[in-house]
Amino acid sequence: MDERKRDSIVAYLRRRMAELGIEPDDVAASIAADQARTRAARYRDASGNTWDGKGDTPQWVLQATSAGQSLEHFAIGGTPELESGKRASVDWGNDPFAGSRLATIKTARLGAA
Incomplete structure (x- = not known):
């Protein structure tokens, strides 16, 4: 600027x-x-919405947990820091889209669009 x-x-x-x-x-x-x-705040989503875990559960938490996501996924500071140079392993067992059309779309088709 x-x-x-x-x-x-x-x-x-x-x-x-x-x-x-x-x-x-x-x-x-x-x-x-x-x-x-x-x-x-104890929980935060990718959009920046936060919740302290007290009172009524906010809509974004209800929607995420209804879709199969665990509340721990949104915990702030709940995951240990990764050592530098190491990639995080992915646990596909908690994937809310597993078995859905989103999980089965071939990448070649996406590139052709």
Whole structure:
């Protein structure tokens, strides 16, 4: 991003913050609250949705578990770090698409499309 474009965006944001009465401390507090909420989360999906494991189960968890995915798949920090240079092994036994058309499409057909 060039410097003029960045300065223009910063000026726009400052003007909108002033119009709405938002102080920089308000923004900092909101960011800190988001970070605390993220740290408290126990489960996260690929879209960034999180859940702390308490209260009603969110829709994204219900959909994933109904499709056959385990809740542990979404656990944050639940998997040990891999040693550098080693690839993770894949456990196809938990594949929610096993036996479906998605699992049986030949790659040659995909390339021809």
